[in-house]
Structure formats: C-alpha cells, structure tokens
Amino acid sequence: MLTDADSIHVTGAEQIILRDLHQRFGPTAITVQKTIDQIPTFWVDRAIVHDVLKHLRSGAERSFRVLYDLTAVDERLRVHREGLPPSDFTVVYHLISFERNDDIRIKVPLKEGALEVPTAADIWPNANWYEREVWDLFGLRFAGHPNLRRILTPPTWTGHPLRKDHVARATEMDPYVLTEERELTEQEALRFNPEEWGMKRHSKTADFMFLNLGPNHPSVHGVFRIILQLEGEEIIDAVPEIGFHHRAAEKMGERQTWHTYIPYTDRIDYLGGVMNNFPYVMAVEKLAGITVPPRAQMIRIMLAELFRMASHLVFYGTMSQDVGQLSPVFYMFADRERVFHIIEAICGFRMHPAWFRIGGVAADLPQGWDTMIRDYLDYQPKRLDEYHKLVMQNRIFKARTVGVGAYTLEEAYDWGVTGPGLRACGLEWDYRKQRPYSGYDQLDFEIPTCNNGDCYDRVVVHIEEMRQSLRIIRQCLDNMPPGPYRSAHKLATPPLRDNTMHDIETLITHFLNASWGPVLPPGEAMVSIEATKGINGYYLTADGNSNSYRTRIRTPSFPHLQMIPLISRGAYVADLIAILGSIDFVMADVDR
Amino acid sequence: MSNPNDIIPGLLNIILGLAFLMMMAALLTWVERRLLGFLQDRPGPNRAGPSGSLQVVADGIKLLFKQDWIPPFADPGVFVLAPAIAMVTVMLAIAVIPATPAIGIIGNLNVGLLFFLAMSGLGVYSVVLAGWSSNNKFSLLGGVRAAAQMVSYEVFMGLSLVGVVMLSGSFNLTDIVHSQRHLWYVVPQFIGFVIFFMGGIAETHRLPFDLPEGESELGAGFHTEYSGMKFGMFFVGEYIGIMLVSAMTTVLFLGGWYGPFLPPFMWFGIKTGLLVAFFILLRAALPRPRYDQFMAFGWKLLLPLTLINILVTGALMLAGPVPS
Numbered sequence: 001m002l003t004d005a006d007s008i009h010v011t012g013a014e015q016i017i018l019r020d021l022h023q024r025f026g027p028t029a030i031t032v033q034k035t036i037d038q039i040p041t042f043w044v045d046r047a048i049v050h051d052v053l054k055h056l057r058s059g060a061e062r063s064f065r066v067l068y069d070l071t072a073v074d075e076r077l078r079v080h081r082e083g084l085p086p087s088d089f090t091v092v093y094h095l096i097s098f099e100r101n102d103d104i105r106i107k108v109p110l111k112e113g114a115l116e117v118p119t120a121a122d123i124w125p126n127a128n129w130y131e132r133e134v135w136d137l138f139g140l141r142f143a144g145h146p147n148l149r150r151i152l153t154p155p156t157w158t159g160h161p162l163r164k165d166h167v168a169r170a171t172e173m174d175p176y177v178l179t180e181e182r183e184l185t186e187q188e189a190l191r192f193n194p195e196e197w198g199m200k201r202h203s204k205t206a207d208f209m210f211l212n213l214g215p216n217h218p219s220v221h222g223v224f225r226i227i228l229q230l231e232g233e234e235i236i237d238a239v240p241e242i243g244f245h246h247r248a249a250e251k252m253g254e255r256q257t258w259h260t261y262i263p264y265t266d267r268i269d270y271l272g273g274v275m276n277n278f279p280y281v282m283a284v285e286k287l288a289g290i291t292v293p294p295r296a297q298m299i300r301i302m303l304a305e306l307f308r309m310a311s312h313l314v315f316y317g318t319m320s321q322d323v324g325q326l327s328p329v330f331y332m333f334a335d336r337e338r339v340f341h342i343i344e345a346i347c348g349f350r351m352h353p354a355w356f357r358i359g360g361v362a363a364d365l366p367q368g369w370d371t372m373i374r375d376y377l378d379y380q381p382k383r384l385d386e387y388h389k390l391v392m393q394n395r396i397f398k399a400r401t402v403g404v405g406a407y408t409l410e411e412a413y414d415w416g417v418t419g420p421g422l423r424a425c426g427l428e429w430d431y432r433k434q435r436p437y438s439g440y441d442q443l444d445f446e447i448p449t450c451n452n453g454d455c456y457d458r459v460v461v462h463i464e465e466m467r468q469s470l471r472i473i474r475q476c477l478d479n480m481p482p483g484p485y486r487s488a489h490k491l492a493t494p495p496l497r498d499n500t501m502h503d504i505e506t507l508i509t510h511f512l513n514a515s516w517g518p519v520l521p522p523g524e525a526m527v528s529i530e531a532t533k534g535i536n537g538y539y540l541t542a543d544g545n546s547n548s549y550r551t552r553i554r555t556p557s558f559p560h561l562q563m564i565p566l567i568s569r570g571a572y573v574a575d576l577i578a579i580l581g582s583i584d585f586v587m588a589d590v591d592r
Numbered sequence: 593m594s595n596p597n598d599i600i601p602g603l604l605n606i607i608l609g610l611a612f613l614m615m616m617a618a619l620l621t622w623v624e625r626r627l628l629g630f631l632q633d634r635p636g637p638n639r640a641g642p643s644g645s646l647q648v649v650a651d652g653i654k655l656l657f658k659q660d661w662i663p664p665f666a667d668p669g670v671f672v673l674a675p676a677i678a679m680v681t682v683m684l685a686i687a688v689i690p691a692t693p694a695i696g697i698i699g700n701l702n703v704g705l706l707f708f709l710a711m712s713g714l715g716v717y718s719v720v721l722a723g724w725s726s727n728n729k730f731s732l733l734g735g736v737r738a739a740a741q742m743v744s745y746e747v748f749m750g751l752s753l754v755g756v757v758m759l760s761g762s763f764n765l766t767d768i769v770h771s772q773r774h775l776w777y778v779v780p781q782f783i784g785f786v787i788f789f790m791g792g793i794a795e796t797h798r799l800p801f802d803l804p805e806g807e808s809e810l811g812a813g814f815h816t817e818y819s820g821m822k823f824g825m826f827f828v829g830e831y832i833g834i835m836l837v838s839a840m841t842t843v844l845f846l847g848g849w850y851g852p853f854l855p856p857f858m859w860f861g862i863k864t865g866l867l868v869a870f871f872i873l874l875r876a877a878l879p880r881p882r883y884d885q886f887m888a889f890g891w892k893l894l895l896p897l898t899l900i901n902i903l904v905t906g907a908l909m910l911a912g913p914v915p916s
Binding site for chain 1: 633634799809810811876878882883884
C-alpha cells in the first residue's frame with residue numbers, strides 16, 4: 001500500500017505534469033480526477049489524445065516510457081460520476097515510468113455515435129493488442145490501427161461482451177446449436193490468410209511454409225496458436241493468436257460480489273494461486289479504506305512467496321523439458337508437491353485456495369506450520385544446487401538458450417515487459433522493492449538481474465528469485481507477528497467472529513455482508529503487485545454497490561506474448577520452443 | 593545350407609531368433625519405462641502384473657486392436673510401407689550378429705559388417721517415407737530432419753568402423769570378435785568406439801539425438817499421423833534398433849562373448865544390456881541440441897576425428913606396434 005510519503009511525492013509529480021500539459025495544450029484541455037489510488041488521472045479530449053500521449057511518451061519533462069495498460073469502461077450505467085466529463089465509453093491509458101517510479105492515467109471520454117480514438121500503436125507497439133482487445137470487448141474503434149480485429153472472442157462472435165447491454169451468462173442466451181453449416185463457417189473463420197497480416201506466400205527464391213503451431217501443441221503451454229511463416233526451419237515471421245482460454249473473468253467481476261469474486265482471481269494465473277488474490281483484495285481494501293493487521297500482511301507475503309516457489313519450479317522444469325531434457329521436470333514437480341503440502345496444511349487447498357479475504361486472510365495459521373516450513377526451507381536450497389548442475393551447467397542446455405530470444409531493455413519498454421523478463425535485461429525493478437506493499441519494506445531481499453535478456457538469463461533470474469523467495473519465507477517464519485489475522489473494519493469479509501455476536505447491530509452487519517456482500521463506497525483504485533510472471537494489477541471501479549462496476553485485470557503474460565514475433569524472427573522452430581518456455585506464461589493469464 | 597536336412601533347423605533358428613528378438617524388444621519397453629521411472633523419482637508402470645511387467649502385454653493388445661487408420665490425405669501405399677521398412681531393416685541387420693560362435697542367425701557372414709551398414713542405410717527410408725507420405729507439415733519437417741541426420745551420421749558411423757576393419761582384417765563379425773581375444777578394440781579404437789556409439793544413437797534417433805521426433809517441437813515428428821500397430825512397428829523397430837546398436841558395439845569394440853568365468857552368451861548379454869541401459873540413462877539425462885548445432889557437430893567435429901583416427905591407426909599399423 002502507498003504510504004503517506006508516497007502520496008505527497010505523487011501529488012508533486014502530478015503538478016509538474018499538469019503544468020507541462022497546460023502549457024502545451026491550453027489550460028482547458030485537461031480535467032483532473034481524484035482517485036483513491038492517488039495515481040494522477042487526467043481526462044483529455046479524443047481530438048488531442050494522440051498528441052498528449054506522444055508528448056508524454058517522449059517530449060514531456062516527466063516522460064513515461066511504458067504503456068502499462070490500456071482498457072475501457074462502459075460508463076452508461078454508472079451512477080456516481082460527480083465531477084467527471086460526460087462520457088458513454090471511456091478509454092483508459094495507464095503509463096509508467098520505471099526510472100522515476102511514477103504513474104499516470106489518461107482517460108478519454110467518448111459519446112455514442114463517435115466511438116473512435118486514434119491508435120496509440122505508433123507510439124507504443126504493445127498498444128496493438130490492447131486496442132484489439134478494447135475493440136473486441138467494447139466495440140470502440142481505433143483509427144489507424146494496423147489490423148483491428150477481434151482478439152479474445154472468436155472471429156464469428158457478434159456483440160461486444162464487456163458492454164453493459166451484453167448478456168453476462170450463457171443462460172441468458174438461446175441454446176447453442178452447432179449446425180453443419182455453422183461448423184463450416186467457424187472452421188473457415190479459423191483459416192489463416194497470410195495476406196490479411198501483410199505476409200507474402202513466396203519470396204524471390206522460395207515458397208514459404210505456413211505452419212500452424214497450436215492451439216493443441218505440447219510446447220505452447222496451454223491453448224495458444226502461433227502461425228509460423230517458415231523458410232526451411234527458419235522463422236520468417238510469426239502471428240500469435242490468443243483467446244482460446246478466454247473465460248470473461250472481467251465480466252464475471254461485474255456480477256459477483258466483492259467477496260465472492262476472490263476464487264475467480266485464483267484462476268487467472270492458475271500457477272500463482274493466492275498471488276492473484278493479493279492485488280485484488282488490496283484494491284478492494286483500498287476502496288474500502290481497510291488497514292490490514294500486521295500478522296495478516298505477513299501471512300499473505302509468506303503464502304505469496306510459497307506460490308512464487310511453486311510457479312517458478314514449474315517454469316524451471318517445463319523450460320528444461322522444452323529443450324528436450326526429460327528428467328528435471330519430475331524432480332521439480334516433486335518439490336512443488338512439497339510446497340503444495342504446506343499450502344494445503346495452511347489453506348486446506350492446493351492450487352487454488354482462494355485464501356485471502358477482504359481485510360486479512362481466511363483463518364489463522366494452523367499448529368505446526370512453522371515446522372513444516374522450516375523442513376522445507378532446509379530441503380529446497382540443496383536441491384536447487386543440484387538442479388543448477390543438472391540444467392544450467394549443461395552444455396547442450398546452454399547452447400540452446402544462450403543468445404536465443406534476446407531483446408534489449410529498450411524493446412522491453414516498448415512492449416510493456418515486466419517481471420523476470422524485464423530484470424533479465426538489466427533493469428533492477430521489482431514492485432516489491434520499488435513500491436513495497438503489505439510490508440515487503442520490512443524484509444531483507446535482493447532483486448536478481450542479468451544483462452543479456454536472452455532465454456538463459458530469464459531462467460537465471462527465475463532461479464535466483466526462488467532463492468530470494470526462500471529468504472523471504474524464512475524471515476516471515478522467524479518474525480511472524482502476533483495479533484489478529486483479519487481486520488476489525490466493518491467491511492472486512494467475513495467479519496471476525498468475536499465481533500459478530502455482541503448485539504443486533506454486529507449480527508446484522510455480518511448477515512448482510514455474508515448474504516449480499518459488503519457495499520463499497522464509490523471510487524476507483526488500481527493495485528499492482530509483483531506476481532510470479534510479472535506485474536499483475538486489478539483496476540476496480542466501485543459504484544456504491546455490492547459488486548464491482550468494472551473489474552480490469554492487467555496481467556503480465558498478455559504483453560509478453562505479443563512480442564513473440566519480434567524475438568523469434570530469424571530463429572529456428574526449436575528456438576521458438578525455447579523462447580516460449582523462457583517467457584513463463586500461462587494462457588489463462590493472457591486471455592483471462 | 594544346400595543340404596535339405598539343414599533347412600528345417602535353419603528355419604527354426606530364424607523363427608526362434610526373431611521371436612526372441614520381438615520378446616526382448618517388448619520387454620525392453622517395460623525395462624525402459626521402469627528404469628526411467630527409477631531415474632526420475634517416480635514409480636513407472638507398476639499395476640499390470642508383477643512390477644508392471646504385464647504392461648507390455650496390455651500395450652501390445654491395445655495397439656493390435658486399435659483401428660487401423662490411414663489419414664485420408666496421406667499416400668496410403670507408402671504410408672503402410674514405411675513402418676514395415678523400419679522393422680524389416682533392423683531385423684535383417686540383427687541377423688548377422690553372432691551372440692556366440694554357436695548362437696546367431698547368420699553370424700558367420702563374410703560381409704557381415706557391410707550388410708549391417710547397408711541395412712541401417714536402408715532404414716533411413718522408413719523415416720523419410722513416413723514423413724513424406726503423411727502429408728502433414730510436422731511429419732514433413734521430421735522426415736527432412738531425419739534424412740539429413742541419418743545420412744550424415746551414416747558417414748561417421750561407417751568411417752569410425754574402418755579402424756576396426758583394419759585391425760582385424762575382416763568384415764566377418766565372428767572373425768572380428770575372435771581377433772579381440774586378447775585386447776578389446778575399445779582400447780586401441782576408443783575414438784572409433786565413441787563415434788560409432790554416437791552414430792548409433794543418431795541412427796536410432798533416440799534422445800539426445802531424437803530430432804526427427806523432437807516431441808517438444810514437432811509433436812511426434814515423422815510418426816505424428818501413425819497410430820495402432822503401424823505406430824507399434826515404428827516403436828518396436830526403435831527398440832530393436834537400440835539392441836542392434838548395443839549388440840554391434842559389443843561385437844565390434846567390447847570383445848563380444850569373451851569374458852572370464854561366465855558362459856559366453858551371458859557375457860554377450862551383460863555387455864549388450866549395460867549398453868542398452870546406457871541408452872536409457874542418456875535419455876533421462878540430456879537435453880536435445882538444435883538441428884543445425886547437431887549437424888555442425890557431426891560434420892565439423894566427428895568427421896575430422898574419424899579421419900584422423902583412420903590415419904593414425906593406419907600409420908601405427910605400418911610402423912608396427914599395433915598387432916594386425
């Protein structure tokens with residue numbers, strides 16, 4: 001959570017940016033919105049938004065190098081819009097400057113009948129997919145976009161699912177019937193047409209082969225399709241296609257109560273478990289104004305780091321399997337099983353415990369938790385040393401990964417790379433260090449980095465992060481503070497049992513929170529964390545209701561996949577598999 | 593065998609030999625899976641029969657009773673022919689191996705070594721034709737890789753044996769074993785031994801040289817479209833191939849059936865078995881190099897090494913210290 005000192009810093013920055021923008025675009029061009037998360041939020045008209053973004057990207061005194069998120073909100077049913085410019089649909093750009101550790105949010109109001117903004121794909125290449133997503137889910141057009149087509153829903157879909165007038169459940173639609181005709185249409189829609197992507201079928205000397213890799217392929221880590229343009233085994237170009245794992249997680253956020261949405265978050269990055277609960281509950285707590293007791297904060301960190309171990313072990317094993325090494329994956333899954341054993345003892349569930357609650361965690365730590373974790377902490381480092389010899393020092397493994405799939409720090413900025421992929425390029429930027437949340441500032445750990453940005457370095461960063469995670473877990477173990485595991489705040493859900501049985505008032509609060517869910521005051525907040533695969537953030541809009549008005553999930557894997565063509569051009573098919581392994585993604589984290 | 597009285601025992605020898613071979617290949621699939629399980633901290637097949645040994649039977653029944661399916665887009669004739677070639681070539685090649693002077697199908701063939709090389713050369717066709725006739729892009733890539741890989745490694749494998757032939761002065765495998773009575777060729781021909789074995793791994797396309805299959809890249813490579821018993825024939829062919837390469841290495845470099853105390857066929861079995869286990873160990877341990885790296889390794893390192901090996905062996909023989 002941002003401390004007071006941080007918020008003053010942000011306000012100072014806000015003033016400088018505002019002065020700069022006023023000078024350039026006139027004093028009436030910008031409307032300032034105060035948000036709960038203290039991120040400077042400016043509304044600009046769509047006529048000047050392209051210039052504003054361009055200015056912020058490179059010209060401004062305080063420039064923002066990275067497009068962190070781009071999304072939209074259907075504002076038509078929103079009740080609490082005091083002081084905001086009239087808007088039916090709002091496009092939201094979230095920019096980050098890693099150097100200054102600074103954020104800004106730019107909003108563009110759109111009225112029905114004129115749902116179009118100029119594209120930002122010429123400013124940040126990663127805007128390409130984000131804009132396609134907004135077009136797909138909201139039906140907003142981006143003028144000048146290179147290939148504005150659906151990305152998450154099937155090409156044959158009608159309607160734009162995140163609009164408020166689109167049905168939210170299958171039961172609200174007619175029964176689905178797959179006629180032969182429809183099947184043919186669907187199949188035809190999946191046919192890849194190189195010309196649509198500006199690809200040629202022949203060069204002067206050769207015919208290209210278009211290889212359809214996925215969505216069912218052993219090495220694409222889920223349902224992910226890449227169409228490769230090959231000359232021999234060399235990749236000329238690639239078109240990644242996503243959306244096969246789309247489950248409308250954001251839409252479901254608008255139906256579920258603040259409390260009942262927690263299990264859905266578990267399944268976003270399905271290897272991350274409670275790591276997904278973390279930003280969500282923190283965003284809700286920020287909206288509700290809940291302060292989490294220290295013990296709960298420490299438990300959360302410990303669980304999150306255990307899940308980082310579990311997720312990174314999967315990454316390590318599958319990475320070595322992707323380059324053809326069969327055994328390590330078994331050892332690492334066995335280790336992961338030990339982690340799950342602890343997690344199960346604490347949470348009662350293995351992969352998706354949904355164990356964080358608004359205001360704390362579901363229960364206190366069980367008896368004997370410390371012995372289990374201590375045993376594990378003594379066991380794991382030795383195994384990591386062994387794996388280092390087995391995998392990282394293997395010459396074939398090195399030959400397959402060193403110098404393969406490399407990108408520079410500049411490219412990482414351009415494509416919105418976060419997490420281990422960013423740190424492998426040499427930038428020491430970790431959310432836990434730069435913007436400590438939940439008490440990470442009290443813990444002693446380092447941020448591992450590498451310099452080459454290739455597959456090998458990405459693996460190295462992951463491994464070192466595991467060692468740091470073990471360090472953090474040990475500190476949590478040794479310094480676990482006493483006290484309550486959930487806040488006594490009236491919106492904390494479910495409330496502590498001691499607080500419920502005193503009088504009718506507390507009982508009613510409990511009853512309402514349990515049956516309808518807590519009602520959060522209107523407001524907007526985005527909270528991000530350093531998740532297993534990069535920065536994961538939840539941008540919640542509350543409209544004074546028991547459920548969210550808009551839940552935006554910013555996941556790290558989405559932009560990571562978008563840069564696959566860039567780093568695989570000129571490589572071999574086998575390299576592509578190594579690249580995919582080293583990116584560390586799961587498709588649910590991409591498609592949501 | 594012109595004498596009609598020899599025909600019956602001869603045929604019996606062939607049939608029993610092949611049956612034994614098939615049994616061993618089937619058993620080997622179980623051994624490999626158990627051994628891999630042991631090496632990878634997991635049980636492996638352990639349900640059917642004692643220690644899962646009947647797994648082989650279950651798999652065999654499953655493969656036999658699966659629908660015999662040929663994809664509509666494939667070239668049916670060639671598609672069926674390819675797995676047959678895979679099995680026939682390795683079985684013919686293994687016929688020339690003498691387990692002992694008495695046990696073997698045609699162990700005393702005077703061009704035994706050449707016959708082996710010819711058969712493993714023909715074996716390339718199975719993989720190439722399978723990849724080509726499947727009419728599938730992944731299969732095609734696998735088939736192309738296989739053609740390049742097997743043709744190249746054929747060269748090094750053949751050249752690595754020249755030293756042995758020079759030392760023993762014979763292509764007859766029985767004679768080659770006889771000439772190792774005092775000193776196994778693994779000592780004077782160590783480079784030849786290593787390169788032959790590596791070539792053997794490449795020929796049987798086993799990990800780390802399983803690029804034609806490359807399961808993490810190409811699905812299953814050349815046999816992506818195969819199922820049922822046609823897939824089973826590739827599978828059995830691969831395992832007989834492992835035994836073939838192990839047995840050949842034993843015969844050519846490890847002194848065949850020679851060894852103290854134990855009867856000759858046991859020595860042959862032990863040596864071959866250890867090499868087979870080494871095959872499996874390699875599979876558990878090593879990742880797969882990239883296709884171009886693998887080819888560069890062959891042509892830039894193995895080829896010069898084999899040529900130097902031949903030159904040095906020849907020079908030393910002329911100079912006289914090595915007995916010819």
